[in-house]
Amino acid sequence: MKRKKGYFSISVVSRMFSVHQQTIRLYEKEGLIIPKRSTGNTRLFSEEDIDKLEEIIYLTHKLKINISGVEMILKLQKKIQKLQEEMNKLFVDTQNQLEQENFDYKKQIKNQVSELQAIKKRSALKSTTVEEEKHKKEFSGDLNQEINKKQGIKNSDSNLSEEDEWEIDYNE
Template identity: 45%
Template sequence: MAKGQSDRLFCQFPKRPDTTPLYTIGVVSRMLNIHPQTLRMYERLGLVKPARTEGNTRLYSEADVERIRRIQFLTKELGVNLAGVEVIFDLLEKIEQMQRQMREEMERRTKEMEEEIRRLRRLLGKVVRG
């Protein structure tokens, strides 16, 4: 994958688009120039999970729309099949999870080190005072 292409996959889209259900399948279909049956197939495959109204109408959020755009990019621009899209999404999710875990661990260790520094400064103060 060329540098510009990977930038489009990872950087072009907002990290956390709104998850409020807003758009019907017809609206999303027109917005993205994609057949409604394709959207239904993406849902069947678990690639996108729109909310449902009490009447069972699909409602897509901005996050769903962005995810569909990523699917389109991967399939049309990069030639990835839908099984590959699923693998890529799974890997991206695992990477995000690992990044969260690493941030949490770094925060925990930082707090431990700060406490140790405070403890050592108190000890040093006692030694200096005699």
């Protein structure tokens, strides 16, 4: 049913739903609806009141549920709505918590990857340094062998007699 927005008087509401004004007053007396009051004490029904009244009229007139049953149904609906809101809040809170944990884990993993890369880099530098030292040792070992060989030749040359030296010098 299409209706204008705003507040409605009891006479307009009774025509809207084709019910007697006294029926609406009874629903108010039973606490099923609580319309606002104007300064002149006129009942002012809001959109929310109209929606609730529409449901009450459906339950009482169409489904033939008595006022006590309607009251129970409305209370249960209110509880269900409250529980639904709590569940939605818990869902949002849980989702936010999971997103934060996910962010924290990603940050932690990123830090660990950075640490591992730094370790790998240091290890590569050490490995390079070890390789360089190894090459230096090999080179110096080869150089020492060459020097020793040459010295060995000189030593064997120095073992020659003086005559041989003269001869060698002479021949040069």
